[in-house]
Amino acid sequence: MSDLKGLPPPRPIPLKDRAALVFVERAQVDVIDGAFVAIDAEGVRTHIPLGGIACLLLEPGVRVSHAAVALAARAGTLLVWVGEGAVRLYSAGRPGGERADKLLWQAQIALDEAARLRVVRRMYEMRFKDAAPQRRSVDQLRGIEGVRVRETYKLLARQHGVDWKGRDYDVADWGGGDLPNRCLSAATACIHGLCEAAVLTAGYSPAIGFLHTGKALSFVYDIADLWKLETVVPEAFRIAGLAQRGKLHMNEERAVRQACRDSFRRSGLLSKIIPQIEEVLDAGELPRPPPPPEAAGPAFADPEEGP
Numbered sequence: 001m002s003d004l005k006g007l008p009p010p011r012p013i014p015l016k017d018r019a020a021l022v023f024v025e026r027a028q029v030d031v032i033d034g035a036f037v038a039i040d041a042e043g044v045r046t047h048i049p050l051g052g053i054a055c056l057l058l059e060p061g062v063r064v065s066h067a068a069v070a071l072a073a074r075a076g077t078l079l080v081w082v083g084e085g086a087v088r089l090y091s092a093g094r095p096g097g098e099r100a101d102k103l104l105w106q107a108q109i110a111l112d113e114a115a116r117l118r119v120v121r122r123m124y125e126m127r128f129k130d131a132a133p134q135r136r137s138v139d140q141l142r143g144i145e146g147v148r149v150r151e152t153y154k155l156l157a158r159q160h161g162v163d164w165k166g167r168d169y170d171v172a173d174w175g176g177g178d179l180p181n182r183c184l185s186a187a188t189a190c191i192h193g194l195c196e197a198a199v200l201t202a203g204y205s206p207a208i209g210f211l212h213t214g215k216a217l218s219f220v221y222d223i224a225d226l227w228k229l230e231t232v233v234p235e236a237f238r239i240a241g242l243a244q245r246g247k248l249h250m251n252e253e254r255a256v257r258q259a260c261r262d263s264f265r266r267s268g269l270l271s272k273i274i275p276q277i278e279e280v281l282d283a284g285e286l287p288r289p290p291p292p293p294e295a296a297g298p299a300f301a302d303p304e305e306g307p
Helices: 066-075 101-111 113-128 138-159 179-201 218-228 232-244 252-267 273-282
Strands: 019-024 028-032 035-039 045-047 053-058 078-082 089-092
Touching (some): 019 179, 019 252, 078 179, 101 113, 113 218, 179 218, 179 252
Antiparallel strands (some): 035 045
C-alpha cells in the first residue's frame, strides 16, 4: 500500500471537498501517535487522511481497533464492512450528525401516501429527465422504472459488446454470477457505500425509503438509483466488455472500483448528493420541523452554514 499523506483535520470538512472512497484489505486499522493508519502483514504503515475521506470500505482480512472506530466517528467518515471486491455490504458505522428532526421529517413524508407519491414522481423525473406518467401509483411507477432500466442495460451491453443475459445474481453466491453481473454488483456496492455515507451524515435514515421499502438500505437505494445509470452502470459494462475481449489486465472487480472512483470525480457526485436528498424530500411538500437548539449539524456540512 502506498502512503497517503496528511492527518485528519480537527473537525470534519465538507463532503464536496472529500475523496470519495478508500478500500482497505488484509490490514490492521489503528490509531498510532494520533494518526489513522493501516498496517499490513509486513508491518508497513499506510497513513490515511481520514477527515478527507467520505467512506472507508473494509474488505476481508481487516481488523479495526476501538480507537480507530472512535476517530472515524469524530472525523465524520463512514466505515463500511464489505465482502471481497465490495460485492456485499455487511455492516456500517455511524459518521455523525446526531439529530432527529430530519429523520422525523423523512418518516412523516414516507407515511403520507400523497407526499410519498410526490417524492417518487420527483425521483422519476430526476432519474430519467422526463416527466413521470400521470395517475400512476408508486407500484406502477416502480414497474415502469424497471422496464426502462432493463432497456438501458441492454443498450449498454450492445454498445460495449457484452454478452448480456439479464440481471441475475444470488446474494448467497456472488461469485456464481456471470462476468457482467459481477461487474454490476461491484459497481453498485461502490455507489451504495457513497450514498449511505451521504444519507447518514445528512441526518436521515437509510431504511426509510419511498420507491424502495422494507430493507435496511431502502433510502440508500432510492438515492443511488438517481445516479447509477449515468455513473457506475456504464463503467461496469465497459469493464465487462474489455474483460470479455481479453483486453483487461487486472481483476475485473478491482477495475470496476477504480472506474467508479474516477466516475465519481468526473461527475462531481460528492458535491451533489446531499443537496439532491433535500430536493427529493422537498417534493413531498410537507414543512420541515425546526431543529432543536442543541442539534448537531451533519458531519459533512460547511461550518458557515450552521446546523
